Amino acid sequence: MPKRVDHHERRQQVADSLLRVAARQGLEAVSLRHVAEEAGVTAGMVQHYFPSKEAMMHFAMATASERYERRMRARIAELGSEPAPNEVIRAALISFVPCDESERDEARVALAFQSYASTRPTVAAELAAQNAQLSEFLAAQILLARRDDTVDPATTATALLATAEGLAVRVLSAKLPHEAALDALTYQITLTLDTPPDPDA
Amino acid sequence: MPKRVDHHERRQQVADSLLRVAARQGLEAVSLRHVAEEAGVTAGMVQHYFPSKEAMMHFAMATASERYERRMRARIAELGSEPAPNEVIRAALISFVPCDESERDEARVALAFQSYASTRPTVAAELAAQNAQLSEFLAAQILLARRDDTVDPATTATALLATAEGLAVRVLSAKLPHEAALDALTYQITLTLDTPPDPDA
DNA sequence: TCCTTTGCATTGCATATGCAATGTAAAGAT
DNA sequence: ATCTTTACATTGCATATGCAATGCAAAGGA
Numbered sequence: 536m537p538k539r540v541d542h543h544e545r546r547q548q549v550a551d552s553l554l555r556v557a558a559r560q561g562l563e564a565v566s567l568r569h570v571a572e573e574a575g576v577t578a579g580m581v582q583h584y585f586p587s588k589e590a591m592m593h594f595a596m597a598t599a600s601e602r603y604e605r606r607m608r609a610r611i612a613e614l615g616s617e618p619a620p621n622e623v624i625r626a627a628l629i630s631f632v633p634c635d636e637s638e639r640d641e642a643r644v645a646l647a648f649q650s651y652a653s654t655r656p657t658v659a660a661e662l663a664a665q666n667a668q669l670s671e672f673l674a675a676q677i678l679l680a681r682r683d684d685t686v687d688p689a690t691t692a693t694a695l696l697a698t699a700e701g702l703a704v705r706v707l708s709a710k711l712p713h714e715a716a717l718d719a720l721t722y723q724i725t726l727t728l729d730t731p732p733d734p735d736a
Numbered sequence: 737m738p739k740r741v742d743h744h745e746r747r748q749q750v751a752d753s754l755l756r757v758a759a760r761q762g763l764e765a766v767s768l769r770h771v772a773e774e775a776g777v778t779a780g781m782v783q784h785y786f787p788s789k790e791a792m793m794h795f796a797m798a799t800a801s802e803r804y805e806r807r808m809r810a811r812i813a814e815l816g817s818e819p820a821p822n823e824v825i826r827a828a829l830i831s832f833v834p835c836d837e838s839e840r841d842e843a844r845v846a847l848a849f850q851s852y853a854s855t856r857p858t859v860a861a862e863l864a865a866q867n868a869q870l871s872e873f874l875a876a877q878i879l880l881a882r883r884d885d886t887v888d889p890a891t892t893a894t895a896l897l898a899t900a901e902g903l904a905v906r907v908l909s910a911k912l913p914h915e916a917a918l919d920a921l922t923y924q925i926t927l928t929l930d931t932p933p934d935p936d937a
Numbered sequence: 938t939c940c941t942t943t944g945c946a947t948t949g950c951a952t953a954t955g956c957a958a959t960g961t962a963a964a965g966a967t
Numbered sequence: 968a969t970c971t972t973t974a975c976a977t978t979g980c981a982t983a984t985g986c987a988a989t990g991c992a993a994a995g996g997a
Contacts, residue, residue: 539994540944561855563764566984578985579946588985643854650851653844653908654762666910687923693903693912694920698895701902707854710864711894719895722888723924730931740964741974767954779955780976789955 546584549574550595557595558640562647565592596648596658600665603641606630620680621728624673624695628720631699633706634713642703670696680728691727698723747785750775751796758796759841763848766793797849797859801866804842807831821881822929825874825896829921832900834907835914843904871897881929892928899924 552574556565567588571578585591607630614622633642652658673696674688702716753775757766768789772779786792808831815823834843853859874897875889903917 545944559855561851567986568984577946579948580944582986583943583945643851646854647851649905649909650762650844650848653847654760659909659911662909663911666906666912690916690920690923693906693916694899694924697902697906697917697920698899698924699902700905701898701900702894704850704901704905705867705894705898708850708860708863709867710860711867715891715894716898719891719898722891723895723899726927726931730927746974768956769954778976780978781974783956784973784975 542584546594547598549576549581549584549591550598553591553595554599554644555640557644557647561643562592562651567591592651593658593661596651596661599641599644599648600662603630603645604665620676621724624676624680624728625721625724627669627673627676628695628699628724629717631703632713632716632720633703634717639707642707646704646707666696677728686727695724695727743785747795748799750777750782750785750792751799754792754796755800755845756841758845758848762844763793763852768792793852794859794862797852797862800842800845800849801863804831804846805866821877822925825877825881825929826922826925828870828874828877829896829900829925830918832904833914833917833921834904835918840908843908847905847908867897878929887928896925896928 549570553565553570556569556573565588567578567581570591571581574581581591585594607627610626610630611618611623614626618626631642633639648658649662652662670689670692673692677686677688677691677695699720702711702720705711706713706716750771754766754771757770757774766789768779768782771792772782775782782792786795808828811827811831812819812824815827819827832843834840849859850863853863871890871893874893878887878889878892878896900921903912903921906912907914907917
């Protein structure tokens, strides 16, 4: 046989090319041949590593979200050991907002996959699982940030996550400048975490 | 000639079918023939009313957002004359969250178009225009709701809109129950509009 | 040394796609 | 009555798609 090859690595490379194609021309432009061309290989090679286009899509989606998660973790790690919970929350949420071209690319792909998932229950289930994880993590941090029990951590986490994701969408499709998105996010986080309990009751 | 026909109406019918196909199988499944079949007409007829697929997509998107806007206006109108600004805001934002199957269909399509727009500047420009309108409207209502100038209406409007849209996305692709989405939205609106000024400064 | 396995390339096929071209029948104009 | 316009339908074509089938050379084991 020819030089032994790391299957997983090759699959990653292919998935990479898929993501680049998707970032540029959307998921509809993703075809075996386009992906192969982007990767500088033949369509046959792509077929060798993925039994079907669907499998390739799944793998690429997993790769993308894995990569995103890593970015988020890195940002949180940058805060040093024992960071303040609201700094952690801030770092996590900011990761959603695309602030340069490469982040826009990633976010475009993420958005495309959200839409992709919305008509495919299997895919949606995977996304849901990841989201649940992030949501729980955020809720835990919120609990730490506000030791008073004046807020429901789950609801708050949902709201904050939705805000961050919604801002991302609006940066991409509604031409919202990312600075404005960051302002809005900052505002929302502050409002959520620094509001004194029982304001009017 | 055969019975004179309302062009606009026919185009609407075709667009309708397009939206139904998109709601069920995503935008990638939208083709002249699929749309035609869904509409119960021939592909030639579709071609007769739209010079190209792209034109059809544009028209369908406009139809969808027009329909959505109508729904939102109706909800606001239901509040009676001179409604409280925060009721107006609430009504507008709630319209984003899909709460039944037909609303889920609409929202799926909306999400698909967001993604579609994110790789097509022309389309994005149209979306941006509509969004700007809604954003301004919301900002105005926020100004009414909070006569104190402790919040920046534009930023607040952006944050609230993003939250609503993000919640919609999460209901569709992350299996968030719509009740939870409504809770989070309510929470966020209350927090935004009913927080006393200068809490800690 | 042979022979099998592995990694990839090529070819081909059935099907789908957007769209141009052309046909045709009905309704109105002259 | 004829002629033209309108509203579709049909056909066909170039191209793209997913995928199966097959080829084939290099690396290792026997």
